[in-house]
Amino acid sequence: SEFKPKKIKTENDKKAKKRKQDEVSKGRKQCANLVLRRDTQTVVKWKFLEHKGPVFAPPYEPLPSNVKFYYDGKVMRLSPEAEEVATFFAKMLDHEYTTKDIFRKNFFKDWRKEMTAEEKAKITDLKKCNFSEMNEFFKAQSEARKAMTKEEKQKIKEDNERILQEYGFCIMDNHRERIANFRIEPPGLFRGRGDHPKMGMLKRRIRPEDIIINCSKDSKHPEPPPGTRWKEVRHDNKVTWLVSWTENIQGSIKYIMLNPSSRIKGEKDWQKYETARRLKKCVDRIRNQYREDWKSKEMRIRQRAVALYFIDKLALRAGNEKEEGETADTVGCCSLRVEHIKLYPENDGQEYVVEFDFLGKDSIRYYNKVPVEKRVFKNLQLFMENKEPDDDLFDRLNTSILNKHLQELMDGLTAKVFRTYNASITLQQQLKELTNAEENIPAKILSYNRANRAVAILCNHQRAPPKTFEKSMQNLQTKIDAKREQLSDAKRELKSAKADAKVRKDEKSKKAVETKKKAVQRIEEQLMKLEVQATDREENKQIALGTSKLNYLDPRISVAWCKKWGIPVEKIYNKTQREKFAWAIDMADEDFEF
16 A cells, blocks of 8 residues: 655644644634633723823934925025925825825915925925925835845844834733734825815824823733823723823824734624624514605604615614814714705606715715615605705704614614624625635635625725736736636647547557646646736726725624535735634634625
């Protein structure tokens, strides 16, 4: 009998095995914590918390004297404050943002606030500013970074690792937990998403005096940089953030939190998806209820019922009231105005159709034409009667009223729970419909991405096509063409080998045919893999799959699918995502149902 020679394990094999064991072990620990804490949920999040505080952005380094700024064709030396803000614009010269009027207007207004009186009097027109030398300087810096030696790159890597070990971990209740974003974002120009009205505004430098530290009283408190002080040190164990501050553009509070792979984050994730699974048990009752409410004698109940139908059917966000001073005209379901919808009545037996067109979260346009039930349509006509375009569609409803009603329907129910439930149930249904048992792994992964895409479309998770999209598609097409050429050659060689074997009829020529046949099969598989990749990229170019995958899809659905079809979880989740969902990877078996 033949024995296979024993494979000699390399150092890499051992490391890979250790990584896998660590992932499994981490998942088991998270699962054990989840099971232990199921019935002991409490507002107290920790008893002891100690950390080193944030890492601040490095101070501004003035430009070398040979890098000049020109105004109206003449060299002009800028004060350090004005120069720093000018460099933010100079770095973005090649970006389309700097061609947008609103970006330029906001930048110029905020830049002038940083100028001296003399600079302000002189610099009155952005079109007369020449940032080209600054731009070239930063491009050269970028090229120099790319051309660094292996030793220089290693030195930077070691410095980053040292900072990570010092600031990137905290002690929470005897656990050493990884911190997610311990570095504070440097100053720069706000970009926003979509056509954000505040794009181009100056994101100010965050200083120790802006920072609130959260840690336990009996811990060693983080030290502020010499000569500075924190805004406040508090000891709130009912929250999980370590550091917070308020950013100047939208006035929103920013936090330094634990890494998604931490115990607390895993528990929170698990609870979120369990709440969505509880909705599954009562969603039919809730749907029957809001359908009944469409006929209510009270206008407020009808409006609430129609809004809930849209939140359920279209996965719309509820839409919170704006903060004071927020200028972006973004809306959610409860804050829709008459101008945001158009009604298309029944025509030649066609359905009743509603057209939505508004700016949603992050100023991303939501455009959708959907057939609705007749009673919803008639109610919308009623809500729009005698109203101006800028009047509220649901004038008897706001998010507080809606959320209070949702709480009465099910404990812990919010509009977001509907979004999570509908996203997860859609993924599960789509995977059942699209996965073909006969297909190979690349084709099955394409089916997974198509199922994920259906969710991203439902949730309106859009993105602009990547800048490099066309080039990468051309490169991929070149590979496909070369592979097709290779396949033609292999098929010709197989045909020739078959003809040769017919004449010779010896063992050698038969073996040659088998070898050529295997070569054709191998190249066909490689070609299919490339073609599947091209299809996937094309279909994905304007859809962001990551948001739903990380925030709205119960990871146990994906893990169960992988286990059922023998697909490595690494093909669906990258290393960071596997750490975040370690609890699900260990908990879910192939029979898991959301």
